Amino acid sequence: MEEQQSPRAAGRGGPPRRREGPPPFVRRWVQGPDDEDRRGPRLPWPSTAALTVFVLVGSHFAAHSQTGRAPLDAFAHVLLVASCAALLIRLRHPVVAVFAASAAAMVYLGAGYPYGPVFLPVMVGCFTAVIAGHRRQAWGAIAMLWLGHLLVAHWLYRWLPPSGDSAAPWGQEVGVAAWAVAIAAVAELVRVRREQWARERAGRAAAEKRRADEERLRIARELHDVLAHSISVINVQAGVGLALLDSDPEQARTALTTIKSASKEALGEVRQVLETLRAPGEAPRSPAPGLERLPELVEQAASAGLTVETTITGKSEALSPGTDLAAFRIVQEALTNVVRHSAARTARVAVGYESGALLLRVDDDGPPSGGDAGGSGNGLIGMRERAAALGGTIDAGPVAGGGFRVTARLPLAAHPKETP
Numbered sequence: 001m002e003e004q005q006s007p008r009a010a011g012r013g014g015p016p017r018r019r020e021g022p023p024p025f026v027r028r029w030v031q032g033p034d035d036e037d038r039r040g041p042r043l044p045w046p047s048t049a050a051l052t053v054f055v056l057v058g059s060h061f062a063a064h065s066q067t068g069r070a071p072l073d074a075f076a077h078v079l080l081v082a083s084c085a086a087l088l089i090r091l092r093h094p095v096v097a098v099f100a101a102s103a104a105a106m107v108y109l110g111a112g113y114p115y116g117p118v119f120l121p122v123m124v125g126c127f128t129a130v131i132a133g134h135r136r137q138a139w140g141a142i143a144m145l146w147l148g149h150l151l152v153a154h155w156l157y158r159w160l161p162p163s164g165d166s167a168a169p170w171g172q173e174v175g176v177a178a179w180a181v182a183i184a185a186v187a188e189l190v191r192v193r194r195e196q197w198a199r200e201r202a203g204r205a206a207a208e209k210r211r212a213d214e215e216r217l218r219i220a221r222e223l224h225d226v227l228a229h230s231i232s233v234i235n236v237q238a239g240v241g242l243a244l245l246d247s248d249p250e251q252a253r254t255a256l257t258t259i260k261s262a263s264k265e266a267l268g269e270v271r272q273v274l275e276t277l278r279a280p281g282e283a284p285r286s287p288a289p290g291l292e293r294l295p296e297l298v299e300q301a302a303s304a305g306l307t308v309e310t311t312i313t314g315k316s317e318a319l320s321p322g323t324d325l326a327a328f329r330i331v332q333e334a335l336t337n338v339v340r341h342s343a344a345r346t347a348r349v350a351v352g353y354e355s356g357a358l359l360l361r362v363d364d365d366g367p368p369s370g371g372d373a374g375g376s377g378n379g380l381i382g383m384r385e386r387a388a389a390l391g392g393t394i395d396a397g398p399v400a401g402g403g404f405r406v407t408a409r410l411p412l413a414a415h416p417k418e419t420p
Helices: 007-012 024-030 045-065 074-089 094-110 119-131 135-154 170-244 249-278 291-303 321-341 378-389
Strands: 307-313 346-354 357-364 393-398 404-411
Touching (some): 045 074, 094 135, 119 135, 170 249, 321 378, 378 404
């Protein structure tokens, strides 16, 4: 609901005032010390009023057909109304409600009043308590009422009104017990069904959260691949430009041109990734990169001082979008690791189309330039996650005689986990 702004506040140009909350004495009752709304569910006035009318009218009809019972007087009406009024708190305090209704019904029967719908409030209270999870308390209230009726109907009837009353037949107790068991059974059935619905809702919420986590991981992986490669090229070219700024201005200009081109491409790909965040479900405005852009990777690596030799074997096949993107990112990350963490000036990229699989291999023969030959580890983790999402595998590690090799095997058929 939109907040309304008074003309006086609008004339002053100030922000609209919020509507004031409940009075202080109400706020102290419904809200906690941190101003958090702690109100429980509303009191079920309509249903309780309708039930009270039904119980009162039904008890009068039952009294006409039962002779020998005490007539309905003011005390009987008070007990009937009290058993129904206790149900007003059944949503907030179901245990208190069911025990109060059972106690009122037990006093009603002990006073010798006619049988009738006096058991209906107890049934509603038991039903609510079982659904709320208070099964033992609900069964206890039913048992209390049944045992009380047993005592009144078979042992205490001599000293209780009406005078001259006789013991109730035992078959009636079987009926009362069956009635109580039926109420509890229906309540248990509803409780189980509600728990099943709650589990299903929790499962759907967990699945949505898992899909959101997977989407965030995919976006983070995309950003890492784009930024790591481009910033590595920019870093190398910036160092070259600074070193040759005075001695060879023309070469420094070339390095700056490469930096501009790499940064422009990185910004374009980052913008494409962010567009999927801002407009989920919409088609991207530019196509996702794939192996057809392998010459661009070779050119960027060459601008960073790395010579890349590429070989393609086997019969070229059309790749699914997910496989094509994963293959491009794996080669890109492998070349980035060579630029950043290897002293080699030559790398080899082999793309092989085998039966049902795409084989990628990127290796170099140079020693590591730092402590980590294969990188910091995040890039390798990203490559493995990409391959695993498609049902493929990644092998990465040093090779005999020096150098580092990354081998990826991706199935050509779409995997169920593949992101469309």
